[in-house]
Amino acid sequence: MSAADFSVEIDQNEFLPAGAREVNAIVTVTSADSVGGKQPAGAAEIIIVDCSGSMAAPITKLIQAREATAAAIHAIRDGVAFAVIAGSNVATPFYPADGSLAVASAATRDAAKGQLRRLRATGGTAIGQWLQLARSLFETRDDGLRHAILLTDGRNEHESADDLTAAIAWCEGVFRCDCRGVGTDWKVDELRQISTALLGTVDIVPDPAGLAADFQAMMQESMAKQVADVALQVWTPQHATIRFVKQVAPTVEDLTARRTQLTPQKGDYPTGAWGPSESRDYHVCIEVQPGSVGGPEMLAARVSLVYTTPDGPHTLGQGNVRAIWTDDEALSTKISRQVAHYTGQAELAQVIQEGLEARSHGDTSAAEDKFGRAVEIANESGNVDAAGLLSKIVDVDPGTGVVRLKAKVADADAMKLDTQSTKTVRVKK
Amino acid sequence: MPASADVCPGCGATVAAKDNFCELCGRQLAAAQVSADSTVAVTCRGCGSSAWTADGYCEQCGHKAPAGRDHVEIDLGVVAGVTDRGRRHHRNEDAMALLCTQTRAGPVALAVVCDGVSTSHRPDEASLTAAEEALRVLTAEVRVGTSSLDAVTTATNAAQRAVGDLAQESDDAPATTIVCACVTADTVTIGWVGDSRAYWLPADDLGARLLTRDDSVGAELVAVGMLTEAEVAGSSHEHVLTRWLGADAEHSEPHSASFEPHGLGAVLLCSDGLWNYQPSASGLAELMPSTALANLAEAAAQLVEFALDRGGEDNITAVLASFPPNGTPSPPQR
Numbered sequence: 001m002s003a004a005d006f007s008v009e010i011d012q013n014e015f016l017p018a019g020a021r022e023v024n025a026i027v028t029v030t031s032a033d034s035v036g037g038k039q040p041a042g043a044a045e046i047i048i049v050d051c052s053g054s055m056a057a058p059i060t061k062l063i064q065a066r067e068a069t070a071a072a073i074h075a076i077r078d079g080v081a082f083a084v085i086a087g088s089n090v091a092t093p094f095y096p097a098d099g100s101l102a103v104a105s106a107a108t109r110d111a112a113k114g115q116l117r118r119l120r121a122t123g124g125t126a127i128g129q130w131l132q133l134a135r136s137l138f139e140t141r142d143d144g145l146r147h148a149i150l151l152t153d154g155r156n157e158h159e160s161a162d163d164l165t166a167a168i169a170w171c172e173g174v175f176r177c178d179c180r181g182v183g184t185d186w187k188v189d190e191l192r193q194i195s196t197a198l199l200g201t202v203d204i205v206p207d208p209a210g211l212a213a214d215f216q217a218m219m220q221e222s223m224a225k226q227v228a229d230v231a232l233q234v235w236t237p238q239h240a241t242i243r244f245v246k247q248v249a250p251t252v253e254d255l256t257a258r259r260t261q262l263t264p265q266k267g268d269y270p271t272g273a274w275g276p277s278e279s280r281d282y283h284v285c286i287e288v289q290p291g292s293v294g295g296p297e298m299l300a301a302r303v304s305l306v307y308t309t310p311d312g313p314h315t316l317g318q319g320n321v322r323a324i325w326t327d328d329e330a331l332s333t334k335i336s337r338q339v340a341h342y343t344g345q346a347e348l349a350q351v352i353q354e355g356l357e358a359r360s361h362g363d364t365s366a367a368e369d370k371f372g373r374a375v376e377i378a379n380e381s382g383n384v385d386a387a388g389l390l391s392k393i394v395d396v397d398p399g400t401g402v403v404r405l406k407a408k409v410a411d412a413d414a415m416k417l418d419t420q421s422t423k424t425v426r427v428k429k
Numbered sequence: 430m431p432a433s434a435d436v437c438p439g440c441g442a443t444v445a446a447k448d449n450f451c452e453l454c455g456r457q458l459a460a461a462q463v464s465a466d467s468t469v470a471v472t473c474r475g476c477g478s479s480a481w482t483a484d485g486y487c488e489q490c491g492h493k494a495p496a497g498r499d500h501v502e503i504d505l506g507v508v509a510g511v512t513d514r515g516r517r518h519h520r521n522e523d524a525m526a527l528l529c530t531q532t533r534a535g536p537v538a539l540a541v542v543c544d545g546v547s548t549s550h551r552p553d554e555a556s557l558t559a560a561e562e563a564l565r566v567l568t569a570e571v572r573v574g575t576s577s578l579d580a581v582t583t584a585t586n587a588a589q590r591a592v593g594d595l596a597q598e599s600d601d602a603p604a605t606t607i608v609c610a611c612v613t614a615d616t617v618t619i620g621w622v623g624d625s626r627a628y629w630l631p632a633d634d635l636g637a638r639l640l641t642r643d644d645s646v647g648a649e650l651v652a653v654g655m656l657t658e659a660e661v662a663g664s665s666h667e668h669v670l671t672r673w674l675g676a677d678a679e680h681s682e683p684h685s686a687s688f689e690p691h692g693l694g695a696v697l698l699c700s701d702g703l704w705n706y707q708p709s710a711s712g713l714a715e716l717m718p719s720t721a722l723a724n725l726a727e728a729a730a731q732l733v734e735f736a737l738d739r740g741g742e743d744n745i746t747a748v749l750a751s752f753p754p755n756g757t758p759s760p761p762q763r
Binding site: 297 | 482491515517
């Protein structure tokens, strides 16, 4: 790992009008074509398959889940540790059955796949139990890159919400988790709670037939990761407060509450694992004590990409967020295009989720209000995916632009919109 | 022991009075300090912290340390100065050069302040060149025993030649003002061209006075009785220079003046970035802290701070030299 593996760029308007306190910047972190050198950190993969009774209704769900698991196992690179957990109201180590992690080879992959036909659907759903077992299995080794795929078809009905929250907190920082819901009987909020905390993705697979391709893609993406636990370290001046630190591309993830305080002026925000040629954007918003017009420039934040090894933290890249107070309005009224764009994308995610929430309560007018704004932002910002998903929920009058909820909306379409609401598009530089 | 004009205090070798360095051991016999580069900022002006990041920001409050000539402080004990970019200009076109040395006649404090003419080409180069050259010549003249009046005149003329040499073409003539002071045990001598000023600020606050007369249209109108000083203050005439240093300047002898103070006091050299906000000598004297003579650097910093508080429309430079230049020259600042 070296500084050459990552670049950190800042986009902002550093000029502020007299008395202004808020400093905004977009931080773009990009990894090189190859990161982490030739020897990637040890990796471990766990596939958590829902085996509750509902997976057998219809039976195609269980059959497709077996095939998807086989496809994922097939994509595991030689030498990577792996396991399969069967989840119901309890969690069972399915392969290897002794609660260890197997080391991937042609033989172990075949052995695991051969076992899958014995996967049975019975019992309830207690996702917190599944996560806890995953953590225990991961901790039998000290791999740097730990990743899980979690599949469910139902709600977390056999433990309390608090149990799930506690289990998620226990797993935070230990492994990453991508979550998939099959069918439409599961709750987006539950899986999003997991994927957000465990720095993964959430998506709906409405048709079980789509599972295998999705699992294979997720596993391939995970196999590309070479560097684990990179943190965004933010230094701020005395008396400054961090309003927020958000990942804004490829998805909106609010990291503000995820801060690990190092000193009163310095904290780490997790970014998870990185593969080659990845690029992510972060929106940093700081409130500072205003400086004087014509006075010295202020460093409002220093954003560093930090990778910690047993010998200590290593800085992989760094950018300065600056503040200069001026009474030249031509300078201070210019808004960074990127800041404006991502402010819009964050609002888009929010109004979509608020619109769905209002719709679920039967508050049509509030829902149409929120979706109207969402359609507006999606179109203006060129977020074609969001516009397409919205068009399955609402009709837009081509003349007046008025947005109306469709009389009939498929559950899967509403859930798809929900899971994809945080996806953003980038602005052309 | 103070550096003697005859014997190098480092190795004991005999040195010529004109030498600035010992020919034998290389010891600097008189250390000139020029506002060419910020001395390492010791404490942050924003919060007083002394921890700096590698790229020059305060680790506490984030304020950027002044770079280059933006803010330079020089403290040689008996003479000290502060120059600052101000709040409106993008660079500091003022320059200062200070030195204190021993002569056979006793300690001497020398200071030069130059204000580059903004409408000329490369005014920042003009002011720095003039300040450096004037101080170099002034030092050499004083050390060989030239009279103070002749020394300031020779130094100012040398600065005129050096600035004139900066011009590359006829329409590219860097220009600057200059005011220089030579403070000996019994006399204060000033030489100047342009509208940078010298003031006498006595310790007893009585008899503070302006020692220079601006080379400006406004000052000339007052001199011939067409306008009063009050009418000129703040008018467009005030800052129209009639004389300056530069290739396009008419050559004539620099102004010089000399007087023998009756008591303790300080000589203030300043650019118009300061006196615009307080032109009166007594007004400036009131701005001086009571401990000014004991801590000239702090007093100069306060004068600059005063101008910044008033808006800092122009570059600001304030240099104070104590009379008499008691004590021994302090070691060069690191």
